[in-house]
Amino acid sequence: MPNLKASIKDVKKTAKRKEENLSFKLAMKKVIKELKDAVLEKADKKKLEELLQKSYKTIDKNVKKRIIHKNNAARKKSKLAHLVAGLVR
16 A cells, blocks of 8 residues: 555556456447347347447547557458448348
8 A cells, every 4th residue: 555645546556447347348349249130130230230339439439538449440341341231231
């Protein structure tokens, strides 16, 4: 445990940021899981497109907040696009 007042504050801020980042990551994973479930259920094209756009938006928000790296986001988005494109044809 740190002794200096500023260091104690830094530990508290880090814990708070970690908690917030985790909630954003979990929200992103939830949206992606919804899309994958819809793909498994073979939902209609319109619903898949809506879920794909929603997942893109969530991923992009996490990149903007520097929660995930932009290359990681690009990889996730590409994987989801291929998944949906396989069913939409």
